[in-house]
Amino acid sequence: MAQNLVAGIPISTGIAVGRAFFVNRGLRGRLPRRMVRKEAVQSEIDRLRAAFAEAEAQLLDVRERVPPELKDHKHIIDSHLMMLKDPNLFGAAEKIIGSLAINAEWGLEKAVDELEKVFAAINDPYIRDRMQDVRIVAEQVQTRLLGERKDIQAMEGRAIILAHDLTPGDTIGLNVQKIMGIATTLGGKTSHTGILARTLGIPAVVGVESLEDAAHDGDLVIIDGLKGKVLVNPDEEELTQYADLQHQFEDYHTSIVRSCQLPAETIDGYRMQVLANIELAEELSTVIDNGGEGVGLYRTEYSFLNRTTLPSEEELYEEYLNLAATIAPRRVTIRTLDMGADKFMSHFGPVDEPNPALGLRAIRFCLRHRELFKTQLRAILRASRVGNVSMMFPMISGLKEIRRAKSLMADAQAELKAQGLPFNAQMPVGIMVELPAAVMIAEILAQEVDFFSIGTNDLIQYSLGIDRTNQQVSYLYQPLHPAILRSIKQVVDAAHQTGIEVSLCGEVASDPFCVPILMGMQIDCISLTPKAIPGIKRIVRQARMEECVNLLKQVLHCRTVGRINRLVTDTIFQSFPEELSFYASLLDTDDMGG
Template identity: 65%
Template sequence: MARKVLTGIPVSSGIAIGKALFMNRRLYGRIPRQSIAQHFVEGEKSRLKQAMDQAVEELDLVRGQVPNEFKEHGLIIDSHITILRDPKLRNLAFGYIEDMRINAEWALLKAVKEMEKRFAVIQDDYIRQRIQDVRLVADRVQSKLMGLSHEMQEIEGRIILMAHDLAPSDTAGLEVDKIMAFTTAEGGKTSHTGILARSLQIPSIVGVKDLEDTVEDGEFVIIDALKGRILVEPEEDELAEYIALQDQFDGYQKAIVRNCHLPAETIDGYRVQVQANIELFEEVAAVLDHGAEGVGLYRTEYSYMNREILPSEDELFEEYRDLASILSPAKVVFRTLDLGADKFISGFGAIDERNPALGLRSIRLCLQHRDLFRSQIRAILRASLAGNTAMMYPMISGLRELREANRVLAEAKAQLRDEGIPFNEELPVGIMVELPSAVMTAELLAKEVDFFSIGTNDLIQYSLGIDRTNKHVSYLYQPLHPAILRSIKHVVDAAHQSGIEVSLCGEVASDPFCVPILMGMQIDSLSMNPQAIPGIKRIIRQTTMDECKELLRRVLECRTVTKINKLVMDSIFQRFPEELAFYSSLLDNEDFV
């Protein structure tokens, strides 16, 4: 057995085997705590100010080294600079130095602890998690105070990079060709580490408990980013097993990527579009490399986050124009701002709501802040001539919201005409179907839009009344629940009866157990994480519509989710054993069961 097995959240699939090297460890246990005499107070304050100023200069320098294709990471560095310049953190630490007469390192530590308490009571999850940015900034300042280098030692050979956390400023100058995998103690699926790892297509596990206390530099480790496991100093039999698994996985990946640009067409000629979900401009390379036939969901709200000043219309126009032109003639579907619930921007901050998931968010928030909404719509319209583009509204609950959103669209079009700014007058406009009310009124909504896009993540949550991030009820998050399957089929049928196309862009689109059922419903397009596209396209190319329709028929006859899961698992495993070899490890604890 390995000396130790750690677990975390896999955010980029694969197997990596090699020696560990830490870029940084949290300094918490090494920070000196000293009482000081009164005549040293001003000196300690000056030392803290100097360390903060040095950190700002360092980040400014790094910011200038970020290439244009990683400009979103540059915005995160800007937010770290803003934290350092913000008087809140500085004044808190100065107060501890003056009132308690303690050294600068200890005072900064206490200031961060105080800010952690303030962030902990914020209901909005996205804002609450921004305390991690404060910690990253404080660690950089502590390094200055303690005379330590914040930079990693020179990499010799290929390594598995480990860290407490990785900020864009940490990774801007990394020799990525020498890194086999990323592993961090902090972070989640949307953290910078996860996004970077997916864009580089290397294995990554984040949120690993006890990582820093368990693994030493130079130790031999296995990164299993299929199951989210780290084996520290494995035995020979474990090593042999993982070398074989790594060869199998790499061979499978090469095989499916080699043919990923072939169309997603069944043996008997039914063609479905397979597109990508992305949130950052830098992910365009992954879209092109993995055979995506366009972008079915561009999450525009991420351009508004991690910054103090809202993006201007011109800035958004340039981003949208560049994305559309690079991917042309493939389509790009821009989802308008889906802010609120777990995503907020500094211009609004967290809204005091008992249940933000059911509160002022998405289209509701935009309709209350129409200037913000109109500015984004103008940018999308202006970019519409650069390529094949479309726009859709999130979280539409009924005709009233749809018509109100379209009024703002009409106002934006009228303004552009008056200003002599050209745009595509026939820009397709659709909606996200992710609320039960939208499902039940799909026939009415379909008559007033150009397309539907089903967002299964929220549809499942709202239909079944559960939060899949809540460990106490996550087992109830069932994509193959009879109510969910019937809801999706109802929406697809309503769309086709009105002569419009329907896409599905939730996680279900990349689930190999669900895709044949969706095909049986005659879905028009699927949109997913770029990395999932080659495998899903390969499954589609190996099946027939007769098989998919028969499976759908049998599934709809089942009365319970347990029977559906068993039927689907048996059928899909028997039909696609090779494709599912790397999914079987997920079945014990993920959404499928």
């Protein structure tokens, strides 16, 4: 048995075995607190000043090395630098050390506590959250006071990175070649660490609550990025077992990647298209390398974020044109701006909405800001002259929104024509079906558009009435809830009765446990994160349509999620035994909420 086994959220697949290297630990509870003699006060203040200066020097160094694609982090680092120089932090700590005659660490802790109270009283949640930055900055100073100066650059040889949390500064400093795996105490499914780890293909587990008690520098650690486990000082047997699993996973991975360019066709000849979800044209090579047959969802928010001015039509046109031309002759579906809720923050005014997820976002936002929307429509239309471009509107709730969006599109087309700018007048136009209302009237909406794309992430949240990022209710996030299955089926059937294409994007599409059911519904395409494509294509290629249809039939007879999940897991176990050990499914098989 391992000395310690702790669990967290798997966010980047794979197995890593190596020595632990702690980048930063949570400091609370470990800080030395002591009174000092009057004569020693000055030396404590000097220590504090030196620690601030060191922290500043390190941040300045990091700032110099910010790569252009992370330029958003630069301003975070700038404000951290300002905080390091702030009289309210250093000055307050200095005063406390002097007046109470205590050590530097304790003085800084007290100064931070004082600030915490001030920030806690602020009404504006966005400003209140900036206390996080104060804490990050103070911890960097504390680390230096404690003489734990090492940072990632100090790491010798390859290692498993463990941390309380990885700050933007740490992330930028990462020397990628040396990192075998990552585990952190904080963080969730959408954390920055996860995105980074997946991009780099490094196994990672986040949200490991007792990580800091369980593991120490130099411990032998196994990161199980498949099931979300961290094993500290494992025994012989576990090591052998994981070495085998690692081997198998790598073999499996090589084999699925090797066959990923083959079409996604079942044994009995049913063909499904497997497309990719991306947000940057740079990802196109990953799409093609992983066997993506095109782009089913191109998110367009990126060029609107992290900047102080709106992108011009020319800028957007170049972006979309490059995208369409690079992926051609494969298809690309561009989703118009889906700003709002979470992404709203930096540009389009205050989030004064008590309920941003139900507020002014996506198509509603675009129909309100018509000039901005038209700029984007014109850019997409102009790009449609090359390759195989389609366009879709997000968050449609009814016919009127489609008609208003289409009338703006007609205006844009008329303008382009008048200006003599070419575009594809036959460009397919579709909608995202992600609101329960759109599901209910799918057969009406199908008359108006060329295709549907079911957005299951939002559909699940809106249908089951849960915020998935809220840990209190996230157990209710059940992709195979009978209501969700019926919704998806209703949309697929409505599309097919009208003769339009239907695809599905959302995490469900990359879950090997859910895909056979979608196949049973005879969905035309699925769109998923590029890295997951080889695994899903392999599932499709090993499946039989007949069995998928059967599975769907049985599943639709089940009255509880628990029953469905068991049925699906059993089926997968029989049909794809190999997959079972490599995937952590979205499904929760322990019957929560039955």
